[in-house]
Amino acid sequence: MAVERITANVTRPAVLAAIAEYDEIGQKAFLTKYGYKPARTYRLWHEGKAYDSKAITGAAFGYLPGNPEPLRYNEFSGGQIYVVPVLEKLGFSFDVPEGFEEKTKNPLWTREQVILALDLYVKHNGRDPGPNHPDVLEVSALLRQMATEAGLTTYRNPPGVVMKMMNFRSVDPVFTSKGGKGLDGASKLDKAIWAEFYGKPLELAIAAEAIREGTFANMDEETLDDVQSYQAKEGKVSYRYHRTLERDRKVVALRKGAALKQHGKLECEGCGFDFATTYGSRGHGFIEAHHTNPVHAMQEGDVTTADDLALLCSNCHRMVHKVKPWMTLDALRAIVRKSPEH
Structure with a gap:
């Protein structure tokens, strides 16, 4: 029966085998062979040497009984969730050896x-x-x-x-x-x-x-x-997608700051909903930013400014995007005003 392809199934002997290969062929060749990048944060320390923890874990999977295919880079996330607890449970350490303390204070x-x-x-x-x-x-x-x-x-x-x-x-x-x-x-x-x-x-x-x-x-x-x-x-869209399509999110913070300075709160520009009023501390600072200049209509080199953004609650934001062409803010407000609840 094939072993499930999760990091939790990696064993200590398999990790030691991966470390031995790493030592034998060197970091660059090891990372190239398995398709990983150097670790920038979580470094595994073993016998006074530092190793790229995610790469070691992925390669170690290939040393399990039956020699399954090593875990690929995109099959799991590294770091505190899927690598650190697994390797620590197997007796490995991420603590910098005493001789390196001065450099890492x-x-x-x-x-x-x-x-x-x-x-x-x-x-x-x-x-x-x-x-x-x-x-x-x-x-x-x-x-x-x-x-x-x-x-x-x-x-x-x-x-x-x-x-x-x-x-x-x-x-x-x-x-x-x-x-x-x-x-x-x-x-x-x-x-x-x-x-x-x-x-x-x-x-x-x-x-x-x-x-x-x-x-x-x-x-x-x-x-x-x-x-x-x-x-x-x-339902959370990955940040990577937002980073590609929604440009510099610092502009969103500037837009929120301007609204807060002007109104003393962050309320939906469509219906007036205030997350902080309804949800307390959990809602502080939360509201969604709508690009009045649609992302898909922008061309390379276009820049978003705070004036291009409208602050909307989740419901209004969904309604704006529900059907193309997107609804304008004036049209949204007109619908809200006709609502029996308003």
Whole structure:
């Protein structure tokens, strides 16, 4: 019976065999043979050497009894979901050996990193979501990308992200008023960012979105696969598709920021629905952006500005796109006004 083609079926002897082949033919030949790219974030360490973890896992599958075909690059996502837990369970490590600590010591947190951590803290209402929560894994991936862009070889792992979140408890009056103290590691920057955004969840959500989108734009395909697996939700269109068809998503953040400054809230331009009013903190900063200049009608070189976007709730956005040609905003508003509920 053929073994199911999942990373969980890889065994320690198979991984060791793949490592041995990697050592014998070298990284470049190994990656070329199996069709993988170098790991930029998750490096497997074995006997003082670093290995490309996703490539090792895929190749190891081919060393299982019966010699099945190795797992191809596009058959599974790498990283924290399908590689790290599998290899750690088999006794392998992703911890940098002691002799390399000086090179990989975490630098101080930056403003952008702290904003992402605070946004996560607010979204979870000050609760500890745990290091394996998809939101924590996503932020960890974003911080790794930032480290890579800065030329650093280290990153904020999921437990580190949770620890930073919990630092905000020490300055959160909702938490301290009940006698809690939280972790005592809140830095001057943590306190400054808290003071800047305290009581302004929408501004915080939009600032965090702008940072996310700027970071997403520079991600390699493997890291994007990781983030997509963290964020996977039914009906969610892949970011890669949006990146190709919807240009620079930072423009969306600018459009939201302008609407917030003008109206003090983000409401649908078709029906007036406000996600934050209905869904509370879960809805802060959320609303969909509709391109009034249809993506399919744009030509190479066309640029989207904030004025090209309309902010719509999910229902209105669906109705606009339901039939071609797309409905104009004026036509949408006319239909809404005739609705008995309005």
